Amino acid sequence: MMAEKRVQCPQCKNIQAIPGASGEVIVVTCPVCGFQGKVVFPPLDQKTIPVIQLKQLTKAYGRFTAVDHLNLTVYKGETYGLLGPNGSGKTTTIKVLCGLLSPTAGQAMILGQRVPCKTLMQKIGYMPQETALYLDNTVHENLAFFAGIYSMTHDQFLSQEQTMLRFVDLERWRDALVSTLSGGMRHRLSLACALLHEPDVVFLDEPTVGVDPELRATFWGFFHALSAKGCTVVITTHYMDEADRCGRVGLLRNGRLIAEGSPQDLKLQTGTTSLEDAFMRLGGRKMV
Amino acid sequence: MRLQRTLAFSKRTLLQFRHDRRTLAFVLVMPLLMILIFGYTFGGDVKGVNVQLVNNDFGIQPGGTPGISFSQGIFLGDNISKHLDTETLDIHVSANASEARQLVHDGKAWAAVIFPANFSENFQWSLAYPESSIRPTVEVYLDGSNPTIAGAVLKAVSQAIQDTMNALAVTLNISQAHSPLAVSTVYAYGGGETRFIDYFAPGVISFAIMMVTTMITIILFVNERRNGTLQRLLASPATEAEIVVGYSLAFAVIGLLQSIVVLVAAMVLFNVSIVGNIFLALLVVMLLGFGHQGLGILLSAGAKNELQAVQFIPLILFPSILLAGLFWPIESIPSYLQPISYVIPLRYGIDAERSVMLRGWGLGEIWIDVAVLIAFAALTLTGSALLLKRKS
Incomplete structure (x- = not known):
């Protein structure tokens, strides 16, 4: 399949269109400054059904524009990382997609429906940055509450509860009050609450902040398992090592998408070995 | 929904x-x-309210008097005083009306109940000549700063007057309706027990x-x-x-x-x-x-x-x-x-x-x-x- 990629020279910012076919890696020389880089055309796979589409999405708070004419497409079964420093518009983008904020201009579509849309939310899972649990209820009561919110039947809930509790390793804590759980356990429960109703699309807003490395690895195991089942996972993060585990990342800066592609792509394109260096080359600033 | x-x-x-x-x-x-x-x-009734009682009433000696005769004489001040509810009121007898008023004024007593010298006389007069403007008057000098207590004192005094009149009505054989002192209270709600x-x-x-x-x-x-x-x-x-x-x-x-x-x-x-x-x-x-x-x-x-x-x-x-x-x-x-x-x-x-x-x-x-x-x-x-x- 032939495609065309618009790439920006990391050195002189000159933009040029490069034609190529899926699976090809083309070495490109910048016609202006002579910088040499590689352009990767990712191999074609099943992940070609668009699930999330942002078109010129803009969200402004007064004179401050948090998200600035953002165009972005996420495909089915992808693990997409929204990457960027604090204040780059990651969370705002997620909140618009979850219907928590109304866009100022442009539009956001999920599964072919324009957000905000209440009926669409049935198919969406959202894990906010905050733990977002009821501390004075037990683990079971929290899960049961969200099962009710997502109109699950009693049987559905019972089997899903068991699956999720095993998944996040909280089986023993089913009847414990959330206020007695450690931070890591709360994080896992929060994830379970977001995934309980088996959503098609999941938005995870910095799910691994304050999570120890071991648990973080467990989480990534979950995320990849989800995407293998065809669930589309969108994750915001500012950890570069995490971004490396995403299928594709979008680099945001000042509410604009400055680069997008698989981690290898971005590294190849910029001739760097780490994603962090790639991000710096692409015009970002230091993130952590 | x-x-x-x-x-x-x-x-x-x-x-x-x-x-x-x-x-x-x-x-x-x-x-x-x-x-x-x-x-x-x-919640309960007001209790032990300090009240100064001044009884200057001379009364009426036994014997014939204009209009109606009181064979036993009549001492209305005494009678009413005896009927005062001693649970609600903590009664202190005082001889001097102005001293009693001063005590109320100084906040040492809640009220002074004062029967004037001509109290029984006026009662007799008003019985005999209902059209005349003379009425027996008991003075209640009251610290009204606490409405609950003030109300309790007034209630106790009027209750005592009513009880006295009820008793008197029998002995004097006069109908209560003609009694110049009768206090009539009708409760619309609560039956007086509220x-x-x-x-x-x-x-x-x-x-x-x-x-x-x-x-x-x-x-x-x-x-x-x-x-x-x-x-x-x-x-x-x-x-x-x-x-x-x-x-x-x-x-x-x-x-x-x-x-x-x-x-x-x-x-x-x-x-x-x-x-x-x-x-x-x-x-x-x-x-x-x-x-x-x-x-x-x-x-x-x-x-x-x-x-x-x-x-x-x-x-x-x-x-x-x-x-x-x-x-x-x-x-x-x-x-x-x-x-x-x-x-x-x-x-x-x-x-x-x-x-x-x-x-x-x-x-x-x-x-x-x-x-x-x-x-x-x-x-x-x-x-x-x-x-x-x-x-x-």
Whole structure:
């Protein structure tokens, strides 16, 4: 399949269109400054059904524009990382997609429906940055509450509860009050609450902040398992090592998408070995 | 609006109360404590009020007198003094009227009851010549700074006069209707037995529901916002109306429990009688609760944390205590403050509760109060659903 990629020279910012076919890696020389880089055309796979589409999405708070004419497409079964420093518009983008904020201009579509849309939310899972649990209820009561919110039947809930509790390793804590759980356990429960109703699309807003490395690895195991089942996972993060585990990342800066592609792509394109260096080359600033 | 989602909110909230014992205690014990404290402080009759008694009445010696003859003579001052209720009044006999007045003036006594020298004489005169303007007059020099005590003194004095007259009417063989001293009191409601606690109990129920519902709602919703659960809910299929109604149902259950606790306490401990329909009384407090729940959600938007939420308490507490007719009738607050009471929803709740519980009124008589409460609830609940909906 032939495609065309618009790439920006990391050195002189000159933009040029490069034609190529899926699976090809083309070495490109910048016609202006002579910088040499590689352009990767990712191999074609099943992940070609668009699930999330942002078109010129803009969200402004007064004179401050948090998200600035953002165009972005996420495909089915992808693990997409929204990457960027604090204040780059990651969370705002997620909140618009979850219907928590109304866009100022442009539009956001999920599964072919324009957000905000209440009926669409049935198919969406959202894990906010905050733990977002009821501390004075037990683990079971929290899960049961969200099962009710997502109109699950009693049987559905019972089997899903068991699956999720095993998944996040909280089986023993089913009847414990959330206020007695450690931070890591709360994080896992929060994830379970977001995934309980088996959503098609999941938005995870910095799910691994304050999570120890071991648990973080467990989480990534979950995320990849989800995407293998065809669930589309969108994750915001500012950890570069995490971004490396995403299928594709979008680099945001000042509410604009400055680069997008698989981690290898971005590294190849910029001739760097780490994603962090790639991000710096692409015009970002230091993130952590 | 879906029932399953709505009930999910109610169920979770009620379960939360089951785990959070302290809040549950606050909900149930606070109104109980209130009615106990006020009941035992003001509930019984006023007792041991220091009263100076000055009896200068010469009386009438036995023998013939113009018009009517008193064979045994008559000493009205003595008679009335003997009938004074010594449980309510702590009577100190004083010889000098001006000294007695001075004691009241200095705050050492609540009242001076003074029978003038010509008291019995004037009584006899007025009996003989009913058209004349001369009347026997007992002076009650009263410290009116405490209306409850002042009322108790006046009640005791007029009761003593009435008792004396009743006795005299028999011995003198005169009909009570002709007695110039007779005090006639007719109670429209309460049969003369209404005590402060009777008046206070309907107010406590309304007040407790108002305070607890407002407070708990503010705190619950401040937490919803701060913990991020509200975000999660708004990103779910649940609608704002379901959130608001779901919480309302939970509060209806809690309010019902609360009302029952207070009602039972009032009935068992203080013999408060409920004349009217108890279900109507419960309906009124429910409506009051719904309105204040909406108010709580609206106020929660103005508070970032629990500390800020607590700052709303005096703002709601004081106008309600002072201006809504909880302790004093609205008529007794200064006229320029009275209009404010019209915008305090508690006023209508208390008014309706009192009418139902003391007067036995039905919906037909209290419909204005009920309509105001419904309007208040509709306004605040709709407002809070819209507020939750407001996104950025």
